Amino acid sequence: MREVMTRQVTAVQADAPFKDVAEVLVTSGISAVPVLGEDDRVIGVVSEGDLMRKEEFREQYWGESYRPPLRARLRRRLTGAGEEGARKAAGHTAADLMTSPAVTVPASASTVRAARIMDESGVKRLVVTDAEGRLEGIVSRRDLLRMYLRDDDEIRRRVIEGLEPRSRWDDRDGIIVEVHDGIVTLSGHLDRRSEAAAAVHAAERTDGIVGVRESLGWKEDDILELPLTWDRP
Template identity: 65%
Template sequence: MVRISVRDVMTTHVASVRPDTPFKDVAELLVRRGVSAVPVLEEDGRVAGVVSEADLLRKEEFREQYYGEDYRPRLRARLRRRLAGRGEDGQEKAGAATAAELMSAPAVTVGPDTSTVTAAQLMDEHGVKRLVVVDGEGRLIGVVSRRDLLKAYVRDDAELRRWVEEAIPEQARWNDRTGIVVQVQDGIVTLSGYTSTRTEATAAVHVAKGLGGVVGVREGLVWERDDRLELPLIWD
């Protein structure tokens, strides 16, 4: 089945820093490269953690530590800090001078063959905007961001149609799909025509919905036989 993986959409030219990189150099790198975070790499290329804009801005959130007791962080910053339950961690990062002291560790990582669906779920689960892509040894090979994941939906309708037509017989193990008509417009797949059984129709819809880049699926299949009604009843 055609599946879009992290490898297909990730960024491979990634800016990175070392654990001893000074605070100011990290900030300048983020601004110069126009990115919101950078991985921190050990000498052997393994990912030690990630420094984000949020980590750097801890110094601003706890600015009263440097500018006197009269300074009060913005309400949003105070609430975020309280709800996250990381006041002490924030204070430590406010006084950080190097990437090692700033970084969030361990980094949330994925392998290059991870599906974009799983990557999106991990971002949501961990509340991060990007994932570090590593090889089997934990070494950096790329970064995938939320914007990168959106690339899966920037696909030509003709290409999506071909993917669906190829995926349906492969997944459902049919020898003939001549009864199914696949149409795609603006990423929305319409399945029409007929199948021999209801199970085959359901499988076709399931396969189409599982393909990367498919915005939605409209069901218009008709089956000749409802094989679900033929299943034997199981009595307690």
């Protein structure tokens, strides 16, 4: 994660006034900002959308005819977000406006895990924190996509580095690694089928690969496969 995240991150304190938060977003050209609490730990995130709640609800406060679109009303009814929106609309500080808890990812996490968290949480960026919950950076979808700009030689080097520390593979040098357009091909012959499976798994965990193909052979099939069907007693 440390390789792809943005380290220079603008953040605001929990007691930052509404106008100060808006100014940070506008002058920094960003759409969201982490909110820090005690000991500079990340306690939430304020986005442009959170600030726009005030404008969205303004006409309702004045008894005018504005109503959010039907889709927005249904979403709020299903998720219970109506009260949350009203709270943010009335907010004056970052703590009032923020979405909490923030969706975070440890600095030690893999990019695969970061992408999975983004997908599951429906967010476009993650706050990167250390073990104590303190801000270390921000990783966005665009940051993750940069991995796929690595050339084939760089990807091949990283795959080989991922294979080499596994000293239990006696015939490590027998694994041939080829990369074309980000697709890794593993070939060669190993002692055991489990070693071949481990090699494929290690390659698949390499950041920036498009896919893995394998044509590995082995001398001993040491992986127990359960039968697809069995007779019940």
